[in-house]
Amino acid sequence: MPxxxxxxxxxxxxxxxxxxxxxxxxxxxxxxxxxHPGLTVVAQCRxxxxxxxxxxxxxxxxxxxxxxxxxxxxxxxxxxxxxxxxMEFLLINHPLDCPVCDKAGECDLQDFSFKYGDxxxxxxxxxxxxxxxxxxxxxxxxxxxCIHCTRCIRFxxxxxxxxxxxxxxxxxxxxxxxxxxxxxxxxxxxxYADLCPTGSLTLKDFRFKKRVWFLKRTSTICExxxxxxxxxxxxxxxxxxxxTPRENMEVNKYWLCDEGRFNFRYVNEESRVxxxxxxxxxxxxxxxxxxxxxxxxxxxxxxxxxxxTQEEAQLLLQFVPRHLGEAPLYHFGTPGIRSPQDDMPxxxxxxxxxxxANLHGLEKLGLKGFEALPSGTQAVLLVxxxxxxxxxxxxxxxxxxxxxxxxxxxxxxxxxxxASFAEKDGTIVxxxxxxxxxxxxxxxxxQSKLLSEILMVWANxxxxxxx
Amino acid sequence: xxxxxxxxxxxxxxxxxxxxxxxxxxxxREMAGYTALKKAFGMSSDExxxxxxxxxxxxxxxxxxxxxxxxxxxxxxxxxxxxxxxxADESEPGTFKDRDIMRYTPHVLIEGMVIGGFAxxxxxGYIYIRGEYVREAKLxxxxxxxxxxxxxxxxxxxxxxxxxxxxxxxxxGAYICGEETALLNSLEGKRGEPRVxxxxxxxxxxxxxxxxxxxxxxxxxxxxxxxxxxxxxxxLGRLEKSGGTRLIGVSxxxxxxxxxxxxxxxxxxRQLIYDHCGGVLGDKKLKAVIPGGSxxxxxxxxxxxxxxDIDPMMKIGSMLGSAAVMVVSEExxxxxxxxxxxKFYAHESCGQCTPCREGTRWMEDxxxxxxxxxxxxxxxxxxxxxxxxINGKTLCALGDAAAGPVMSFVKKFRADFEAHIRSGxxxxx
Numbered sequence: 001m002p003x004x005x006x007x008x009x010x011x012x013x014x015x016x017x018x019x020x021x022x023x024x025x026x027x028x029x030x031x032x033x034x035x036h037p038g039l040t041v042v043a044q045c046r047x048x049x050x051x052x053x054x055x056x057x058x059x060x061x062x063x064x065x066x067x068x069x070x071x072x073x074x075x076x077x078x079x080x081x082x083x084x085x086x087m088e089f090l091l092i093n094h095p096l097d098c099p100v101c102d103k104a105g106e107c108d109l110q111d112f113s114f115k116y117g118d119x120x121x122x123x124x125x126x127x128x129x130x131x132x133x134x135x136x137x138x139x140x141x142x143x144x145x146c147i148h149c150t151r152c153i154r155f156x157x158x159x160x161x162x163x164x165x166x167x168x169x170x171x172x173x174x175x176x177x178x179x180x181x182x183x184x185x186x187x188x189x190x191x192y193a194d195l196c197p198t199g200s201l202t203l204k205d206f207r208f209k210k211r212v213w214f215l216k217r218t219s220t221i222c223e224x225x226x227x228x229x230x231x232x233x234x235x236x237x238x239x240x241x242x243x244t245p246r247e248n249m250e251v252n253k254y255w256l257c258d259e260g261r262f263n264f265r266y267v268n269e270e271s272r273v274x275x276x277x278x279x280x281x282x283x284x285x286x287x288x289x290x291x292x293x294x295x296x297x298x299x300x301x302x303x304x305x306x307x308x309t310q311e312e313a314q315l316l317l318q319f320v321p322r323h324l325g326e327a328p329l330y331h332f333g334t335p336g337i338r339s340p341q342d343d344m345p346x347x348x349x350x351x352x353x354x355x356x357a358n359l360h361g362l363e364k365l366g367l368k369g370f371e372a373l374p375s376g377t378q379a380v381l382l383v384x385x386x387x388x389x390x391x392x393x394x395x396x397x398x399x400x401x402x403x404x405x406x407x408x409x410x411x412x413x414x415x416x417x418x419a420s421f422a423e424k425d426g427t428i429v430x431x432x433x434x435x436x437x438x439x440x441x442x443x444x445x446x447q448s449k450l451l452s453e454i455l456m457v458w459a460n461x462x463x464x465x466x467x
Numbered sequence: 468x469x470x471x472x473x474x475x476x477x478x479x480x481x482x483x484x485x486x487x488x489x490x491x492x493x494x495x496r497e498m499a500g501y502t503a504l505k506k507a508f509g510m511s512s513d514e515x516x517x518x519x520x521x522x523x524x525x526x527x528x529x530x531x532x533x534x535x536x537x538x539x540x541x542x543x544x545x546x547x548x549x550x551x552x553x554x555a556d557e558s559e560p561g562t563f564k565d566r567d568i569m570r571y572t573p574h575v576l577i578e579g580m581v582i583g584g585f586a587x588x589x590x591x592g593y594i595y596i597r598g599e600y601v602r603e604a605k606l607x608x609x610x611x612x613x614x615x616x617x618x619x620x621x622x623x624x625x626x627x628x629x630x631x632x633x634x635x636x637x638x639x640g641a642y643i644c645g646e647e648t649a650l651l652n653s654l655e656g657k658r659g660e661p662r663v664x665x666x667x668x669x670x671x672x673x674x675x676x677x678x679x680x681x682x683x684x685x686x687x688x689x690x691x692x693x694x695x696x697x698x699x700x701x702x703l704g705r706l707e708k709s710g711g712t713r714l715i716g717v718s719x720x721x722x723x724x725x726x727x728x729x730x731x732x733x734x735x736x737r738q739l740i741y742d743h744c745g746g747v748l749g750d751k752k753l754k755a756v757i758p759g760g761s762x763x764x765x766x767x768x769x770x771x772x773x774x775x776d777i778d779p780m781m782k783i784g785s786m787l788g789s790a791a792v793m794v795v796s797e798e799x800x801x802x803x804x805x806x807x808x809x810k811f812y813a814h815e816s817c818g819q820c821t822p823c824r825e826g827t828r829w830m831e832d833x834x835x836x837x838x839x840x841x842x843x844x845x846x847x848x849x850x851x852x853x854x855x856x857i858n859g860k861t862l863c864a865l866g867d868a869a870a871g872p873v874m875s876f877v878k879k880f881r882a883d884f885e886a887h888i889r890s891g892x893x894x895x896x
Binding site for chain 1: 641643816836
């Protein structure tokens with residue numbers, strides 16, 4: 001493997017790797033704004049300038065591939081001066097009001113200003129300002145905070161496949177905006193906020209809800225479709241505030257679609273049933289009794305949401321024969337998507353047609369997709385994680401276990417409130433057969449319980465016998 | 468200072484800069500038109516590039532890169548089509564040489580491009596002409612039509628089996644599109660912004676194919692080199708490594724402004740101003756000379772005994788650039804002059820890279836403040852600092868073009884700037 005020397009340390013690299021990435025391997029941070037490993041390199045912000053032996057001018061690390069024997073300095077006097085200069089240039093027109101900016105605490109501009117900039121500015125002229133622009137429901141734009149890194153423009157054209165973010169006018173008056181000021185169209189718009197290194201593009205859904213330093217992060221998987229994008233749940237005090245993509249080059253690279261990003265909203269929703277129900281709020285014992293009664297002596301079918309984990313499905317596969325006799329099990333989740341063959345790409349980026357995360361896993365366990373109830377079925381046990389679309393069931397008694405909205409559970413004989421994807425650990429299998437793990441970020445709300453607990457109580461409680 | 472012997476100078480272009488020269492008939496009759504092309508078709512690509520190297524022709528756009536060497540960078544084999552692009556975006560303030568080539572002798576450019584295309588293996592050529600050259604664009608298109616009609620362009624040119632198509636593409640008025648990679652972006656229909664280099668255009672240029680971008684005057688020299696040989700062309704120049712003649716545009720406070728054609732390195736700046744251009748207008752004292760287009764660092768009246776060519780100019784910290792000399796007499800306020808120059812580069816900055824986008828405007832603002840009476844003592848050092856933070860740190864050469872004048876004016880005419888700051892106005896006003 002070829003080697004180069006960065007700040008006196010020998011580093012091995014793969015040919016083609018740029019200096020930012022190579023330096024990262026040995027823990028040397030080269031600051032940058034416009035560079036992003038998932039986008040083309042434009043070397044515009046000039047923040048990553050480094051000194052390379054035998055080159056008279058500073059070079060931008062993002063656009064310079066490492067070469068064998070190259071000697072690089074990232075903290076020389078010349079580099080430090082250039083970093084100071086770039087920070088000064090970037091801040092002369094940027095508002096210095098971090099305390100009221102929602103990006104504060106996770107802002108590259110703020111962090112690098114602190115680390116590489118000067119504490120005071122020599123700029124005494126008037127700051128440049130722009131008019132506001134409404135960019136639709138996902139993103140709030142504040143052009144005055146923009147540092148023209150053009151990551152958003154490149155994300156649109158290179159990843160989302162839509163040239164909706166553009167630079168208009170030029171020079172000092174350059175404005176980053178949408179084509180003709182139209183609202184954003186991509187359903188990957190949330191990534192614009194993730195990519196923005198300043199508070200110029202923020203999520204309408206999240207801004208001013210919570211200071212970022214209060215948020216606790218849990219690495220988990222999105223349950224929005226069969227891809228299983230890697231993501232992070234940000235919560236505080238058992239409330240989820242946002243989800244952000246987590247890098248996995250083999251699954252979702254750096255991105256997350258809006259549907260997946262905002263899927264968590266139902267978890268905190270007020271209409272979610274979080275107390276046991278049996279035609280009204282009851283305690284767990286009464287609800288369990290009602291559930292058993294509802295199914296007792298009837299011809300039962302069990303519908304398993306493909307939003308459940310492998311572990312949950314396996315529990316059901318053991319539980320049902322013991323406690324519900326011959327009842328057949330089917331999986332359900334997305335109308336029209338009954339088998340892995342139906343689960344095609346839903347766009348050219350990430351989305352799959354199966355709008356639940358574990359269709360492929362349940363098939364592996366031998367469950368078949370639900371088409372219609374066997375004739376003569378009198379009662380249904382409906383188990384779901386919260387995202388699977390409920391099938392239309394007519395003329396049967398229904399018992400629901402898991403996450404339901406009050407309106408969904410209206411006609412149910414009993415509801416045993418369960419845990420959503422954010423409230424449990426477990427395995428899901430994506431469309432490529434990749435096993436990934438959900439991690440518990442928050443506790444199940446109210447009196448909700450994990451499926452394992454519910455089934456255990458059901459099995460052990462009095463009267464928990466065969467049909 | 469070295470006295471240079473001025474012999475009877477041979478000129479290539481300037482005697483033809485008349486309306487009568489334009490038609491193809493004149494070109495064929497008086498300028499041995501398209502005979503070089505016939506000769507080139509009998510040569511190999513390497514032989515043509517070899518002659519170009521021998522000629523010591525250096526790019527006439529401003530950077531002065533050896534043309535033969537540039538052509539040699541084009542890979543022989545390429546999966547993608549190759550392109551030859553003529554940079555006719557002549558926009559550097561003070562420059563007006565390419566205009567006359569296109570206006571009066573368009574066929575010499577066309578012939579040069581066909582030979583260039585043949586040498587590098589390109590079958591498509593573009594002339595990217597600045598939008599303001601409305602008339603020249605039309606004249607070029609007329610000449611191209613003539614060339615197509617006579618078989619100098621198109622399929623199987625002169626029975627050689629070589630195809631070459633030539634298209635005139637008009638710019639939309641941005642100075643930055645004279646930067647070769649911004650030009651290519653603009654040509655492709657994208658925003659006119661310079662690209663990161665490498666890759667250089669010779670490897671990945673227009674439409675990602677190997678591309679040579681040459682200035683009008685550079686390409687127009689090609690037929691002469693092929694016809695009379697690289698050695699002959701090299702000897703037209705008076706210095707080593709700088710062949711041919713040079714079109715020099717002189718403007719400002721001289722008695723005889725205009726376009727001159729002189730041997731490369733054949734005269735000093737003083738000889739140009741006083742012998743050829745008749746001296747400073749109204750016999751005033753010379754204050755300053757901007758020697759190579761407005762981006763060239765300014766020279767004082769004491770610095771003009773320099774041989775006017777690429778290397779000597781670089782040696783004294785300025786540049787020959789596009790060979791556009793602007794002469795400034797003592798009556799001109801250098802502060803106002805610098806504001807005007809700085810405003811231009813701030814206005815023409817594309818805005819993609821930080822130092823240029825933010826710094827050019829900042830310098831303009833500070834200079835405006837000085838001009839309008841609110842200058843401060845520390846402003847001059849601030850200006851030098853900003854310029855230094857731009858210089859050499861931008862994505863393309865526009866940053867240097869903006870910083871060079873500020874650094875040179877403030878350093879060389881500091882007293883004038885200080886006087887403005889002290890008195891709150893122009894002392895001469």
